[in-house]
Each structure stands twice: as structure tokens, then as C-alpha cells.
Amino acid sequence: MAANPHKFPRQLRIVIPGGSGQVGRMLAGYFQERGHHVTVLTRGPYTASWPTVHWDGAHLGPWVETLEDADVVIHLSGRSVNCRQTARNRRDLYDSRIGPTQALHQAIATLANPPRLWMNASTATIYRHSIDRDMDEVTGEIGGNEWVESWLGCRRAPEKWNWTIHLVRNWERAFFSTPTPHTRKIALRTSLVFSPTPGNVFAVLSRLARVGLGGTQGNGRQYVSWMHEADYARALEFLIDHEEIEGPVNLAAPHPVPNREFMADLREAWEMPNGLPAPAPLLAIGMFFLRTEPELVLKSRRVVPGKLLNAGFDFQFPDWPEAAADLVRQWRQAAR
DSSP: OOOOTTSOOSSOEEEEETTTSHHHHHHHHHHHHTTOEEEEEESSOOOOSSOEEEOOSSSOOGGGGGGTTOSEEEEOOOOOSOSOOOHHHHHHHHHHHHHHHHHHHHHHHTOSSOOSEEEEEEEGGGBOOOSSSOBOTTTOOBOSSOEEOOTTOSEEOOHHHHHHHHHHHHHHHHHHSSOOTTSEEEEEEEOEEEOSSTTSHHHHHHHHHHTTOOSOBTTSOSEEOEEEHHHHHHHHHHHHHOTTOOEEEEESOSOOEEHHHHHHHHHHHTTOOOOOOBOHHHHHHHHHHTTSOTHHHHSOOOBOOHHHHHTTOOOSOOSHHHHHHHHHHHHHHHHO
16 A cells, blocks of 8 residues: 555654743653654743744744744744733733734745644633533533623623633634645644643642642532643644544543542642632632632633544543642652
């Protein structure tokens, strides 16, 4: 049988715009260890064992040359949502996502041999606040103005939640609206990716658990969608190999859990039997002083990876208790 001319080569050329953050560094290391050639596009220089090229995410420049004949682009640009939604921060959140996505479209249009695959960051927050059922890529309901439970009873979702969904919808629209006939596109609707490293959300939640503050947050019925970093990297590798997959793809473990169970399992992994709860009003006050939004904890994200499961992806960590135990074990080993 003749070789499939559309199959990726054994050694890939992978470009990661906006890859200087935790997830980008993890992916760069993962793919480089497997023999692939990785280049990171970054606004500021940093020391790495892979090549880095300057870009500003807005204007075409020498960085465009890194995309010529590349096999895969994994675009991760975007200011962290771990901030207050002030007018200035909203503008930064929007511009840091939409602008670089548009710049990549402009760059790819100039290439004689554009990348075969472009994976663009997105977020599972695009789905509605859901406690009643799972949200996959086919039947999941895009959020906006849904009803949510609160300590004062049922009410419309906060305007800030709606703005976040508006941002993500515009982000994906900017990604998919311009045709790229020779480049397959995947929007990575990513849940919380947990890594045993300082600064990661796992480190923040673990610190709460270890000082006795890792109890139920809000009413505890809201679901947490999560993913172990090992499965995140393996899933992107899987998407590269499976050329039939395109469009939005949920990156989350197959079993989201209510916050009450999620925090209990995390406490057990850290051998902390108890943790003080944080009712919604108290949580809102705490988040205000931490200069972030309660949405990050109180919105129910019951997201499942329908496309990955249907294509046969095998999760190494499908269940949170085992994932939490592994992350804690790695954290303790690194601390020795």
C-alpha cells in the first residue's frame, strides 16, 4: 500500500505563539522530549531549551517565517482571566485574544506552505452554567442569560458571566470566520488544567486545603471540569494524529465532579480531614481582595470531552481522586 501523503511526518515542526506561560512551557517540553522541533513565539525573552522568537501578537514581522512549512501551530495567547473585570482589564482580555488570532490569519494568508493544523486556545466557560446535564461539543448549550442558584434564590446569571461568554464567542468567531483551505482548525475548549507547579490553579487550591480552608465553595453543587496536565498534552498529540477531528474540541476529563466532592478529594489527597467552607457571600469578599472574580469558582462547568472519547482517546487520569493523588505525589517529590 502506498504511503498516505497527508500523514504528518515522524518529526514535527511545531510553533507555539504565546507559549511562554505554564501550559506553553509544559507543551514545548513535552513535544521536544519526543523529538519534535519546537519554536515558541513570545513577547518577552526567556531562557528555554527550545528556540524563541519575538512577536507582539499584532503586527507581521520576522516571526511569520517560523510558520512557513510548519506542521502544527498551537496558539495560546491571552491575558489570564484571574483578574477583576475592570474596563481596562476587559479591553486587555479581549485584545490579547482577538488581536493575535487575527494576526495569525494574516500571516498564514501570506505563506506558500501554511501549517497543516492550527489549534487555537478557547475555554469550556463558553457553555452555560450547568448542574442538570453534561455539555459536549454537539449537544452542549452555549451560555448567556441563564438562571443560576444563589444564596438569595434563583436569579439571572451575573452580567460579568455573560461578558465572559461574549468574549469567548467572539474569540472563536475570529478564529473560524476566515477560511484557511489548507489548514485544519481546532478550537481548544479547555477546562482547568492541573499541574504540580507553583502558580498553577492546583497550587492555589492546594494551599487552601493545607491551611484548613479547603472546604466547600459556594453551595458546593456547581460542577468542576478539570484535566491532568499529562492528559492535556497527550490529547493535543492525539488531535494532531487524528486528521478527521476539527472544529471545537472539549479538553476536560470525562468525569466532572461537584465542588463539594472535588474539594473533599483534594483534602484527602493532602491528608487534611477538614476544611472551612466558603459560602458565596464570603467568597465574593475574598475574591474582591484577591483582585479576581467569583465566577472562576461559582460557575458550574459540567463539560465532557465527547469528540475525544468518540475517537478513542484513552485518559490516563479519567477520575479526580486518582488525579489529585498523583499531583500531590509529584508536588511532594519536587519539594524534597
